[in-house]
Amino acid sequence: xxxxxxxxxxxxxxxxxxxxxxxxxxxxxxxxxxxxxxxxxxxxxxxxxxxxxxxxxxxxxxxxxxxxxxxxxxxxxxxxxxxxxxxxxxxxxxxxxxxxxxxxxxxxxxxxxxxxxxxxxxxxxxxxxxxxxxxxxxxxxxxxxxxxxxxxxxxxxxxxxxxxxxxxxxxxxxxxxxxxxxxxxxxxxxxxxxxxxxxxxxxxxxxxxxxxxxxxxxxxxxxxxxxxxxxxxxxxxxxxxxxxxxxxxxxxxxxxxxxxxxxxxxxxxxxxxxxxxxxxxxxxxxxxxxxxxxxxxxxxxxxxxxxxxxxxxxxxxxxxxxxxxxxxxxxxxxxxxxxxxxxxxxxxxxxxxxxxxxxxxxxxxxxxxxxxxxxxxxxxxxxxxxxxxxxxxxxxxxxxxxxxxxxxxxxxxxxxxxxxxxxxxxxxxxxxxxxxxxxxxxxxxxxxxxxxxxxxxxxxxxxxxxxxxxxxxxxxxxxxxx
Amino acid sequence: xxxxxxxxxxxxxxxxxxxxxxxxxxxxxxxxxxxxxxxxxxxxxxxxxxxxxxxxxxxxxxxxxxxxxxxxxxxxxxxxxxxxxxxxxxxxxxxxxxxxxxxxxxxxxxxxxxxxxxxxxxxxxxxxxxxxxxxxxxxxxxxxxxxxxxxxxxxxxxxxxxxxxxxxxxxxxxxxxxxxxxxxxxxxxxxxxxxxxxxxxxxxxxxxxxxxxxxxxxxxxxxxxxxxxxxxxxxxxxxxxxxxxxxxxxxxxxxxxxxxxxxxxxxxxxxxxxxxxxxxxxxxxxxxxxxxxxxxxxxxxxxxxxxxxxxxxxxxxxxxxxxxxxxxxxxxxxx
Numbered sequence: 001x002x003x004x005x006x007x008x009x010x011x012x013x014x015x016x017x018x019x020x021x022x023x024x025x026x027x028x029x030x031x032x033x034x035x036x037x038x039x040x041x042x043x044x045x046x047x048x049x050x051x052x053x054x055x056x057x058x059x060x061x062x063x064x065x066x067x068x069x070x071x072x073x074x075x076x077x078x079x080x081x082x083x084x085x086x087x088x089x090x091x092x093x094x095x096x097x098x099x100x101x102x103x104x105x106x107x108x109x110x111x112x113x114x115x116x117x118x119x120x121x122x123x124x125x126x127x128x129x130x131x132x133x134x135x136x137x138x139x140x141x142x143x144x145x146x147x148x149x150x151x152x153x154x155x156x157x158x159x160x161x162x163x164x165x166x167x168x169x170x171x172x173x174x175x176x177x178x179x180x181x182x183x184x185x186x187x188x189x190x191x192x193x194x195x196x197x198x199x200x201x202x203x204x205x206x207x208x209x210x211x212x213x214x215x216x217x218x219x220x221x222x223x224x225x226x227x228x229x230x231x232x233x234x235x236x237x238x239x240x241x242x243x244x245x246x247x248x249x250x251x252x253x254x255x256x257x258x259x260x261x262x263x264x265x266x267x268x269x270x271x272x273x274x275x276x277x278x279x280x281x282x283x284x285x286x287x288x289x290x291x292x293x294x295x296x297x298x299x300x301x302x303x304x305x306x307x308x309x310x311x312x313x314x315x316x317x318x319x320x321x322x323x324x325x326x327x328x329x330x331x332x333x334x335x336x337x338x339x340x341x342x343x344x345x346x347x348x349x350x351x352x353x354x355x356x357x358x359x360x361x362x363x364x365x366x367x368x369x370x371x372x373x374x375x376x377x378x379x380x381x382x383x384x385x386x387x388x389x390x391x392x393x394x395x396x397x398x399x400x401x402x403x404x405x406x407x408x409x410x411x412x413x414x415x416x417x418x419x420x421x422x423x424x425x426x427x428x429x430x431x432x433x434x435x436x437x438x439x440x441x442x443x444x445x446x447x448x449x450x451x452x453x454x455x456x457x458x459x460x461x462x463x464x465x466x467x468x469x470x471x472x473x474x475x476x477x478x479x480x481x482x
Numbered sequence: 483x484x485x486x487x488x489x490x491x492x493x494x495x496x497x498x499x500x501x502x503x504x505x506x507x508x509x510x511x512x513x514x515x516x517x518x519x520x521x522x523x524x525x526x527x528x529x530x531x532x533x534x535x536x537x538x539x540x541x542x543x544x545x546x547x548x549x550x551x552x553x554x555x556x557x558x559x560x561x562x563x564x565x566x567x568x569x570x571x572x573x574x575x576x577x578x579x580x581x582x583x584x585x586x587x588x589x590x591x592x593x594x595x596x597x598x599x600x601x602x603x604x605x606x607x608x609x610x611x612x613x614x615x616x617x618x619x620x621x622x623x624x625x626x627x628x629x630x631x632x633x634x635x636x637x638x639x640x641x642x643x644x645x646x647x648x649x650x651x652x653x654x655x656x657x658x659x660x661x662x663x664x665x666x667x668x669x670x671x672x673x674x675x676x677x678x679x680x681x682x683x684x685x686x687x688x689x690x691x692x693x694x695x696x697x698x699x700x701x702x703x704x705x706x707x708x709x710x711x712x713x714x715x716x717x718x719x720x721x722x723x724x725x726x727x728x729x730x731x732x733x734x735x736x737x738x739x740x741x742x743x744x745x746x747x748x749x750x751x752x753x754x755x756x757x758x759x760x761x762x763x764x765x766x767x768x769x770x771x772x773x774x775x776x777x778x779x780x781x782x783x784x785x786x787x788x789x790x791x792x793x794x795x796x797x798x799x800x801x802x803x804x805x806x807x808x809x810x811x812x813x814x815x816x817x
Contacts, residue, residue, distance in 0.1 A: 228592070228760075309721075313573060317716045423581050425721050426569060429728035430585040436605055436729075437589050441598030448601060455492075455604045 008097045014042050014075075014115035020098055021046055021113075025105075038065060039072030042115035051108030053127035061088045061110075061123055075116030082112065082121045094119035103181065130155065136238045138403070143280035145241040153183055153257035159240040160187055164247065168192070174205065176256075182213040183257040187243070192250035197445045201252055201265060216256045216263035223265060223444075230408050231442045231449065235267035242276060266444035270453050270464055272404045273297070278467055287466030294465065296401035300409045301435065303395045304341045305416030305428055307388070311337045313424030329385035338421025340384050344392040345413065347374065352396075488596050490656075491670060493603035493737050497653040498678035499610065500730035502685055503704055504564055505786070510698075512690050514635055514643040515683045522647035526675040529650055533797045534658035534671075536804025539811075546803070547745045549796055550655070554738040554745075556789055557652050559773035561731045562586050564782050566774070568705065572724060583774055586732050587767050591760070593736035603737075606729050613726055617719055618688060620711035629694035647679055650793050653734075656741050739766060 011017050018033065025031035025048075032054070033046040045057065064087060072078040082090055095101050095111065096119045105111055108126035133155070136148035145163075149156045157171045172186040184205070188198060201223075208222045217236065224233040234254075237243050243253040243262040254263040264271075273293045278286040310318050311326060318326065333340060351370030355363045375393075378384045399409045412435050419427035442449035452459030462468045462476055540546050566582040593599050618625075657670055685704065689697045692707050700706050704723070711719035743762070777785060 226592075226595075314721050317718050317721050319715070319717050419585075423585055424573060424577065425724055426565075426577060426582055426585040426728060429725040430588055430732075432725065433589040433602075433606075433729045433732055434592060437592035437598055437602050440601035440605060441592050441595055443595075443597060450601060450605070454601065454608070456608060 008099055010096055010098060010101065010118050010120060012075075012116060012118050014044060014113055017101075017113050017120070018044055021101075021105075024102065038068075038078055038114075039070065041072045041075050041078050043078070044113040045110060046105060046113065047110040047125065048105060048108065051106070051128050052110050052125045054125075056125040056127060057110050057123065060125060061112075064088050075114040079114050079117045079119060079121060089124060091122040091124065095122055103175075106181075128152070133159070139237065139239055139242070139275075141239075141276045144276040145239070147240060148238045149240060149243075149255070149260040149262060151258050151260055153185055153255055156240070156255050156260075156262070157185055157187065160244060160247070160253070163240060163244040164189070169247070172202075174202075176205075176213045177209045178213045179211055180213070184213070184216070184219075185255045187247060187253040187255060187262075189247050189250065192248065193252060194250060194445075197250075197266065198252060200445060201254075205254075213256060215259040216254045216261060218256075219254060219263060225443050226441060229438050229442050230411055231269070231438055232267065232404075232408070233265070233442075233444055235264045235271050235404060236261045237264060238262070239276070245276075266447050268444070268447070268451055269439055269442075269449050270451070272402050279470075283467050283469045290466055293401050296398035297405065297409065300395045300398035300402075301412045302416055302428075302432070303398070304345060304391055304413060305420040305431060307391045308337045308341050308417055309420040309424060309428050312421065326385075326387050329387050332382050333385045333388075334382070335384070336421070337388065338417060340388045341392060341417050341421075342414070344378075344384055344388055345395070345417065348392060348396050349410065488600035490596065490600050490603070490737070491674070492607050493599050493733055494653045494656060494674055495677055496603045496607050496610070496730055497734045497737060498651060498674060499607075499681050500561075500727065500734055501649070501651050501653070502678065502682040503727055503730070504561070504568075510646045510682075510686050511631070511635065511639050511643050512683065512687045513631075514640040515647065515686055518640065518644050518647060519679055519683060522644065522679055523672065523675045525648050526650065526654060526679070527672045529648075529797060530654040530657070530671040530675070532801045533655050536797075536800040536802075537655075537658045539804030539807040540800060543803070546800060551742050551745045553789065553792060553796060554652055554742050555769060555773060556792075558735050558738050559770060559777060560782065560785055560789060561734055562770060562774050563777060563780075563785075565728055565731050567782060568702065568724065568727070571702070572705070572720060579774055579778060580771065583771050584767075586728060586735065587770055589732050590736045590739060590766070591763055593733065594739075594760070596740060599733065599736050599740060603733050606726070606733060610726050610730065613722055616713075617708055617711045617723065620713060620719055621692060621707055624710060625688065625691040626694075627691065629691050631690065631695060647682065649790050650797060652738065652741075652793065653678075655793075655797070656737065659741050659744055735770075 011020075021031075021033065028048075030048045030050045031046070032049050033044055035042065035044050037043070047054070047057065068086070070081065072081070079094060082088060083092070083094060090112075091104075091109070095104055101111060101120055104122045108128055109122040110125045112121040112123065114120065130152045131150050133147045133150055135146050139148075147159065149159065161169060161171070166189070168189045168191040170186075170188055170190050172188075174184055174186065176182045176184055186198070186201065186205075204222055205219060208219060210218055217234075220232065220234050221227070235246075237246075238261050240262075243264065246264045247253055251264050251266060254265065256263075273290055278290065281289070311330065315323055315327075330337065335343065347370070351367060351374075354370065355367040358366050375389055379386055379389060395413060399406055399413075402409070412431075415434070416428065416431040419431040421427070423430065439449055440454075448454075452462070452464040454460075458476070463473060467473065468476075537546075562583050563579075565586060566577065566579050569577045569582055593602060654671065654674065657674070686697070689700075689703045689707065692710075693700060693703060697703055705720055708720040708723040709718055713719065716722075
């Protein structure tokens, strides 16, 4: 049990407690307090008007208290009555410290301060402005639930609880060590999660010290074993359905107050190539789409590098007719293939970033000007060749097939282009092995990051590179649970 | 799947395959190769087991550790030099020794954990086998049964083949260095020798089907054969082979480095799984560069022969030393 400092304890005197709140929030626009008498006891109600509803307070508490015929003589008597005897839905435990008092107020609860009693009573009268549950904007799916997380932590937990109707679902609330005391929640199935995983996670998150916590992704860096590894330590989803599916697999979803994204740990490489639609579509089609995604990832990372390598160092690998076409195009440009590819790839990234950050009204214009006009004029002016532009565009489009690995794909692409441009075939081998070693060296909570893709096993074809039919998949999962 | 005790068998097997792929032609005939396979496997396994026994007896001897460390460093430099020579022959204007050394050693930074080495070796092994199948298919029209040699064998040919088969590579010694942590089974050495020599026989069979009698005259026959392979989108496939071989060499080097750190007195980082600390890499890279510069003009085949001879002498010394130690150790301490 934590030791409570003396200066943190609530005072017996109502005026002292009121003075504390006044000193903290007196200048705030949304702070509201009202003195009242209950029998012979002086009391005070305090709340934040934007977070807590005075109407709810009236209906839930004040109207009931007015009807009360008991003549309260002492503060402790009133406190005991409110907590144990009245029909008013108060919090079950009294507030005894100033820090908890502030926390409850900030959570949108109304607080009942009582004279002559060193504790306060909290009433659940929250009514916060919030965005309604809407469609997920970043995770397109044709089938399955179409709702997304919002910024309200408790609402997000309820979205999970609604889908996960078992007694084993746990939503653990924690407060981060940030200046703003942001809440986060660990959601998991206590029967399926590995006990060492949840213990390690709790321990690591407990040690995190951040100035501010605005999103669950802030935790990601603290969960990485190898800080030099570029592969993500966690996956993210804005879909409660996806989070629910991952929890069923024994993983943990981390929700942070104010963020509409759940972080899933541990996360494996193959999960970036999966989507909810894989399980709604037919197995053959889903398998084909997955294979296409893997090819798209390889194209987006290695495509431009292979082009630079082939054209600069190993033209003998290209068939003669294709080589003559490429050579003709390259002769007309002043830059080397590596510099051309780097320039075009950088330009495409700038266009993407500008389109993303610009106000919506002009973002389409930015994309149009960037992609079409600059691209067209650069080719016409002979600055870049058409094959380079084609390869860079194909790689960029391929990147979007696996959006969750976007950052890694872009970084890897630059590395591969640079290495192949400078060192040729050995550079390509070095780049490929660096990426492979990073993927293989990643150990999220001691698990193989490449599972179930490598080492090759039954799961590789069951739900890895491709997906098997549901009857077989369900049977294997049932056996796995046993 | 939990990584509780990573298995380095794939890395060792990859190293043995790499020795087969990268070694120059040494007068290896397929027929005696097949016939002598059980003998060679038995001989290699026996030698490795004997080394393992001897190593356990002289485990704490610093001289034994430093000698093996020197042999591993020499082997690493030989592998880098061999790749450099190969790249020089394939792309004469392309590559400096420094560049090749850097490109081979750089990925080792991400292969400093034993689990990373094990998993990467698994992936590269699968890719190597798949690419080998692809390359064999791409040269399939040029593989002719009529190329198989039917001339009577001489004792000298059989002897040369046997000599080429029973080379005691460092991979056969490494399992003895960390028997507890790497989850090796009782038949690991037998499997390693068996698969390695079977792969060697298979590769030489393909070479004989491709080149016929000329197979023995080629310095880098596998590479020459790969130059004839083509897919519709790629005119030649030797680049793919070079890339894979370079990956194999890097994994070999990372395995040697892991063993080297183990020999120097355990792990540089906190846990068993963290084999090599990042602070040691500049020294490691400098050492490799120095050794490569030292042997830059040397004959790689001769250098390899010297390494192989030193390896045999070292194994003999360890077995003899272990035997002596065992003899002088009191019976109560032998267990």
